[in-house]
Amino acid sequence: MEELLNSAKLFKEDLYKQLARIGKCLSSDKRLEILNLLSNGSRTVEKIAASTDMNVANVSRHLQVLLDAKLVKFTKKGTFVIYSLADPEIINFLSSLWRISEKQIPDISRMKDDFINNLDDIQTLTMDEVRERIKNDSIILVDLRPKEEYEMDHIAGAISMPMEELEVFIRDIPKNTEIIAYCRGPLCVYSALAAQKLQSEGFTAYRMEEGLNEWQEHFQLH
Structure with a gap:
């Protein structure tokens, strides 16, 4: 029984660590801005940079963090790399985040x-x-x-x-x-x-x- 309880404890700890990946990813105001921008449509790195007043290098670094957290994805069209939200459900998540933040x-x-x-x-x-x-x-x-x-x-x-x-x-x-x-x-x-x-x-x-x-x-x- 003790072995099963320890296994459950380790599972819970690992699970929360995975959930924390999203939390850490959202700790940047610039990454939140990028996600909000992408919730209105796909964009290249250059267009994201122009819309957020960041340089391309900074945008690329933030996008890499978002990619690692599986919040965005990309496709290639010729020489362009086009980023979008990884799942439509992320739009609902961002809306909930806004409502909770405004309330609290x-x-x-x-x-x-x-x-x-x-x-x-x-x-x-x-x-x-x-x-x-x-x-x-x-x-x-x-x-x-x-x-x-x-x-x-x-x-x-x-x-x-x-x-x-x-x-x-x-x-x-x-x-x-x-x-x-x-x-x-x-x-x-x-x-x-x-x-x-x-x-x-x-x-x-x-x-x-x-x-x-x-x-x-x-x-x-x-």
Whole structure:
């Protein structure tokens, strides 16, 4: 019996060591940023570097850690190496991590509130409110992410309007148009900035805090 108990103890210790590999991997803010980026679509090392303001060497080192923890995978296309999440379930894990962190760490909510409060009267709509307005054809829903992310997948009915093209977009639509903006989700502030810019130009504009991943998770459960 003692031998069986020792065997069970060793098994438990080894199991927790394996689980800790994920925890250690997530101890870097930059690796979390890379995972969040990849949750919106596959990318080359160079594109990850451009989006995260890191150099290619640093991105490669972080990707190696993520590879060792089996959180990302890669494929080769010609001379390019393209990285993606190793499993779609990781998106749900990242969403849960965000919700737990926001609930348990008051500084996160404070930082969000401080940022939004520094903008002029930005109105945020819930996902249910956005879907209702889409059904009624009463708004334009704009996706502020880069075009390649939009082309991979987007909320049905949304039009692609990358943040850097917002000025051109504003010139081409009538002022009585109602607009809702969304980007990559709770960790992206482009939707708030776009809503403020649109409002300053005379449009009725709103933001949705959530992105495509949160939208898909929410409406799969409802």
